[in-house]
Amino acid sequence: GENVEQHPSTLSVQEGDSAVIKCTYSDSASNYFPWYKQELGKRPQLIIDIRSNVGEKKDQRIAVTLNKTAKHFSLHITETQPEDSAVYFCAASGYSTLTFGKGTMLLVSP
């Protein structure tokens, strides 16, 4: 089955800095890569996703890049704000299942 590795497990930044979270996947058949944000005590919510036929996607301060050859994808958050503090999960999907990474706790200090 698919295996998704996510790094780092914890990331602390100052407000205004950029944050980068990286994921690798094992199954070359995976073709859909979403990122979810989970605030404390709440349910995960989709923030951005990318499909295998696209190399990069941006949405305001958030961007995701995908390198299919190397089987890794990354989340980039620019100009971080305290409300960006949360746990972020990457995921990879093939034909039938969605496999999540273990998560990254992002702490943005004012």
Place this chain on the structure above:
Amino acid sequence: EAQVTQNPRYLITVTGKKLTVTCSQNMNHEYMSWYRQDPGLGLRQIYYSMNVEVTDKGDVPEGYKVSRKEKRNFPLILESPSPNQTSLYFCASSSTLWGEQFFGPGTRLTVL
């Protein structure tokens, strides 16, 4: 309002006492799944369903059952709960596997 609901939200039970966690969605989604979330392990898929009467195992199916008799409902059944099933459970639905998963509010289960 488009939503995924789960019940109960909190449950404390004892080893061996059968329980069911209900999940319902009102978005006419084909794909539904159950996840458990444990500290340091992220979200792990228990079971999924591509459509009515079609279910399959995820990564951690042992000790769980599901059914999909109606499109909107996808209950999770623990026939004989054990303490290692103490966890936070999320139900999710989406129009397809390759689209946004809408998560329910979660069910915190404690098995004593």
